[in-house]
Amino acid sequence: MEAKELRVMSAADLTDKLTGLREELGHLALKRATSRLDNPMKLKETKRDIARVATVLREKARQSQEG
Numbered sequence: 917m918e919a920k921e922l923r924v925m926s927a928a929d930l931t932d933k934l935t936g937l938r939e940e941l942g943h944l945a946l947k948r949a950t951s952r953l954d955n956p957m958k959l960k961e962t963k964r965d966i967a968r969v970a971t972v973l974r975e976k977a978r979q980s981q982e983g
Contacts, residue, residue: 922972
């Protein structure tokens, strides 16, 4: 997922996406603890996606405050 794709989404959509990604991260962490992951890089990718979504949400919040 790229930041360009996220910037066109609404704040509500981004919040939903962030919630889904956090749930996915929890499931991946649980799988890692109990058994082997099919793709260990998925954990890292999900963390980065969470950071991207959070960054875009902060940008949108800051833009709405400025005017």
